[in-house]
Amino acid sequence: LINRHPLSLEHTGWIAVILAVCSLVAGFRLNLAEAEYYHGELELVSGNYSDAMYNFQSAINRVHEQPVFFAAQASTAAGMVLGATQAKQPWRNLPSFREQDVALLNVAANDLRMALVLSRNDSSFWSNLGWVESYLHNDRLALDAFRHAILADPQDEISRIGLGLFHERNGNSELAIDQYVYAIMASPSLVDSSFFCDYKSRNSAGARIAVSRAINMFEKVNPSPLVTASLAKLHAYDGQYQLARREYAKALRQLPGLSVAWSNLGLTDEALGDKNAAELDFRRALFIDAANRVAANRLAEYRLFDGKQIEANAMFVQVLVRPLRTVHADRTWRIYHLNPADVDDVIPFELLYYIQAPIEQLNICGYDLYNLVRETTIVPAVEEQIESQEEYCSSRLSDISGH
Amino acid sequence: LIINILTVLTWLIQLPDSLLGCATATLLLIAVIVIRTFSKSSPVLSVHLSDTAIVVYVSIQFATIAVTRSRPNTIHFILPIVSAMCGYYITRLHVTSYNRLLSLIRFSAAFSLLLSLSDLYIIGSSLKGMRLFAGFNIAALHAYLPLLGGSTRNDCIMLLLALYPFSICSWIMERQRNRVFYLLSYITVASVSTSLVLCFSRSAYIALLVFLSIAGVILRRSDHINRRASYILVVLTALTAGSVISYFRASGAIAEVMYMNKTPSQQRSTMGRITIWKASWRDIIKHPFIGIGGGLDGYTSLTRLGTEPDMPFVARAYNTPVEILLSSGIIGLAIYLTIVISPLRQFIVRRFITPTNNLAVDALAPPLAAGLIAIALRDMTYTSIVLDGPTMIVAWVLIAALINCVTIPELGGLSS
Numbered sequence: 001l002i003n004r005h006p007l008s009l010e011h012t013g014w015i016a017v018i019l020a021v022c023s024l025v026a027g028f029r030l031n032l033a034e035a036e037y038y039h040g041e042l043e044l045v046s047g048n049y050s051d052a053m054y055n056f057q058s059a060i061n062r063v064h065e066q067p068v069f070f071a072a073q074a075s076t077a078a079g080m081v082l083g084a085t086q087a088k089q090p091w092r093n094l095p096s097f098r099e100q101d102v103a104l105l106n107v108a109a110n111d112l113r114m115a116l117v118l119s120r121n122d123s124s125f126w127s128n129l130g131w132v133e134s135y136l137h138n139d140r141l142a143l144d145a146f147r148h149a150i151l152a153d154p155q156d157e158i159s160r161i162g163l164g165l166f167h168e169r170n171g172n173s174e175l176a177i178d179q180y181v182y183a184i185m186a187s188p189s190l191v192d193s194s195f196f197c198d199y200k201s202r203n204s205a206g207a208r209i210a211v212s213r214a215i216n217m218f219e220k221v222n223p224s225p226l227v228t229a230s231l232a233k234l235h236a237y238d239g240q241y242q243l244a245r246r247e248y249a250k251a252l253r254q255l256p257g258l259s260v261a262w263s264n265l266g267l268t269d270e271a272l273g274d275k276n277a278a279e280l281d282f283r284r285a286l287f288i289d290a291a292n293r294v295a296a297n298r299l300a301e302y303r304l305f306d307g308k309q310i311e312a313n314a315m316f317v318q319v320l321v322r323p324l325r326t327v328h329a330d331r332t333w334r335i336y337h338l339n340p341a342d343v344d345d346v347i348p349f350e351l352l353y354y355i356q357a358p359i360e361q362l363n364i365c366g367y368d369l370y371n372l373v374r375e376t377t378i379v380p381a382v383e384e385q386i387e388s389q390e391e392y393c394s395s396r397l398s399d400i401s402g403h
Numbered sequence: 404l405i406i407n408i409l410t411v412l413t414w415l416i417q418l419p420d421s422l423l424g425c426a427t428a429t430l431l432l433i434a435v436i437v438i439r440t441f442s443k444s445s446p447v448l449s450v451h452l453s454d455t456a457i458v459v460y461v462s463i464q465f466a467t468i469a470v471t472r473s474r475p476n477t478i479h480f481i482l483p484i485v486s487a488m489c490g491y492y493i494t495r496l497h498v499t500s501y502n503r504l505l506s507l508i509r510f511s512a513a514f515s516l517l518l519s520l521s522d523l524y525i526i527g528s529s530l531k532g533m534r535l536f537a538g539f540n541i542a543a544l545h546a547y548l549p550l551l552g553g554s555t556r557n558d559c560i561m562l563l564l565a566l567y568p569f570s571i572c573s574w575i576m577e578r579q580r581n582r583v584f585y586l587l588s589y590i591t592v593a594s595v596s597t598s599l600v601l602c603f604s605r606s607a608y609i610a611l612l613v614f615l616s617i618a619g620v621i622l623r624r625s626d627h628i629n630r631r632a633s634y635i636l637v638v639l640t641a642l643t644a645g646s647v648i649s650y651f652r653a654s655g656a657i658a659e660v661m662y663m664n665k666t667p668s669q670q671r672s673t674m675g676r677i678t679i680w681k682a683s684w685r686d687i688i689k690h691p692f693i694g695i696g697g698g699l700d701g702y703t704s705l706t707r708l709g710t711e712p713d714m715p716f717v718a719r720a721y722n723t724p725v726e727i728l729l730s731s732g733i734i735g736l737a738i739y740l741t742i743v744i745s746p747l748r749q750f751i752v753r754r755f756i757t758p759t760n761n762l763a764v765d766a767l768a769p770p771l772a773a774g775l776i777a778i779a780l781r782d783m784t785y786t787s788i789v790l791d792g793p794t795m796i797v798a799w800v801l802i803a804a805l806i807n808c809v810t811i812p813e814l815g816g817l818s819s
Binding site: 007008009010012013014015016017019020021022023024026027028030031063065066118119121122123151152153154155225252253254255256257280283284287288331334335336337338 | 449488536
């Protein structure tokens with residue numbers, strides 16, 4: 001029947017043209033909204049929050065069904081408030097804000113709720129909402145949002161840490177440890193972070209319990225290269241370097257594409273005094289993932305030691321200026337067909353850097369470095385790292401002049 | 404120069420997925436129909452089952468907008484399909500003479516040569532870097548090779564596989580026609596073959612084997628193929644591929660891929676796909692007739708993270724029929740199968756049941772038909788011909804060219 005209709009091939013071609021025009025009409029409005037969004041993204045990255053808000057709102061006015069537009073507007077509104085005021089001890093208390101800042105945080109909360117109406121299972125939206133409600137001191141709503149975040153993605157360590165810090169603020173340290181155990185299981189490299197260092201200094205027994213419980217739980221799950229590499233990281237943290245090296249070797253022999261495992265093996269080899277093996281491990285880690293900050297940081301030091309100043313400078317600049325990416329930002333295109341407004345789409349902004357291994361300051365200072373840094377586009381999120389390197393260089397300079 | 408070529412190629416390859424690409428394709432289609440309407444010499448073309456089926460398939464995608472969870476995603480899903488539909492109709496309506504078919508094949512072969520050389524260049528630089536992993540299985544690392552030609556490495560492989568039949572057609576058509584293009588066609592076949600051999604993918608190797616076997620067996624009996632020239636082609640291709648493999652010391656890795664399911668990364672790849680198919684099947688059962696709408700794999704995967712924490716996050720079903728069932732339901736799959744199977748059925752009838760000594764049917768249609776089978780087979784473990792705009796365009800142009808070859812006698816040109 002389908003082949004016996006009275007239309008000629010040209011007629012069918014015209015029907016195809018009509019369908020194509022329909023899709024162009026549908027796509028045109030979306031394309032305009034996305035152009036506004038990407039313009040807003042540029043403004044956000046440059047730190048022009050008001051212009052970014054305007055662009056994101058224009059995108060929302062054109063297309064109401066894209067959750068990323070709402071999430072981007074929420075991040076911008078939260079950034080306007082939180083960018084200047086960072087919580088010094090998020091496990092103890094969060095700051096209070098002026099009336100106009102509270103209004104902006106409410107805008108952020110409402111935008112995140114709109115995003116969640118459109119995409120209910122996005123744990124990152126829930127976690128961000130949890131933080132915004134925490135800053136608004138709406139503890140009940142914050143707890144509810146963090147719990148939803150964990151239900152939506154139990155492997156999301158950022159939500160786990162958000163909830164853990166929430167419990168600590170409310171004096172529930174046992175509940176906090178539970179969340180930190182799962183966070184360590186999701187990302188064992190967390191033990192190298194400033195967050196875990198702070199946690200260890202305020203609750204060393206809790207940190208020990210969290211790591212040993214994570215080891216116990218890993219030993220009970222089905223063995224796989226990923227589990228073995230995770231166990232190796234925790235054994236290395238425990239000081240069992242030989243065991244960790246054997247476990248890394250076993251995991252990477254089976255699955256050599258694990259960049260973080262290679263850089264962790266490099267750190268273990270360094271601890272065992274095998275610098276040559278460590279250098280090869282870091283080079284392998286960087287080959288698989290050019291954005292591996294730990295590997296680039298360590299290799300920059302090796303190059304510096306070898307007298308290869310130019311290579312060391314270039315590598316260290318990459319470490320300084322390359323912004324960290326969240327797992328959610330990596331997934332955003334695949335979920336929503338849009339790039340994220342910011343590769344660090346976590347609220348509050350300093351949290352992602354707080355749960356990663358900090359940059360080791362290297363003795364790379366002077367005009368060469370600053371020229372290289374200036375040639376790169378700097379986003380506000382990495383300014384702090386550059387400032388701290390500048391402080392390091394100034395302190396070294398004053399040491400030298402003192403001598 | 405190389406960076407500029409790579410930039411232009413990347414831009415061109417991404418074009419079908421964009422609104423600009425879709426608008427360009429629509430304008431070209433309108434121009435072709437208008438020219439055809441006013442041209443008196445154009446042969447009368449009968450409507451093929453696939454012509455109608457393609458229009459119905461695209462209409463179903465519009466119907467899914469009513470049920471989709473995310474209209475923006477479904478619109479993004481539709482745009483490359485519309486670009487591919489325009490490509491299909493442009494080929495059907497415009498490629499109606501021997502010279503036009505020659506132009507299409509020359510263009511496709513030139514594109515595949517450029518693409519495969521660029522791909523070999525970047526894979527080559529990357530394989531050199533893989534010497535860091537001496538003693539490790541390179542095949543397990545192939546996912547980290549840099550990309551060209553699609554959103555993933557697998558898309559790039561599919562694009563090359565879809566263009567491969569045009570390279571073979573170019574080699575057949577250019578003999579006794581143009582020496583320069585004939586020489587280039589040898590280089591193209593050798594270069595595309597080498598790129599495909601270096602893809603470290605089990606399903607791509609199977610598809611390549613199927614393509615070469617079917618095309619080889621059918622063409623062996625053709626009067627239009629020079630036996631000596633075909634031996635030269637085989638030897639040249641084998642020498643090129645062999646030298647490149649030996650230079651990059653990739654023979655061990657290729658042999659390991661051939662062992663099928665031996666290494667942990669292969670086992671993870673197989674088991675991961677089976678898990679994803681099962682999970683997709685559960686979603687298909689909930690929306691069996693019209694599906695959930697296109698471009699929603701990421702959303703569905705996000706939903707699964709909470710209920711099935713062991714599931715990996717994926718944005719595709721890793722199987723074309725499953726992907727179509729998920730996005731457009733049973734109706735969509737039935738129509739898609741019609742688009743693919745009906746030209747193959749007609750090719751079998753014209754080539755074997757009522758054979759003619761026509762170049763198009765006898766020598767050009769076999770590689771195109773074998774290519775169609777190969778890409779369909781390769782996509783049983785991936786979804787490029789449903790989700791990737793460039794691959795979709797090449798695949799649908801290939802279907803249109805196959806239909807024209809077996810239905811328009813003028814395409815046989817001088818030999819008809």
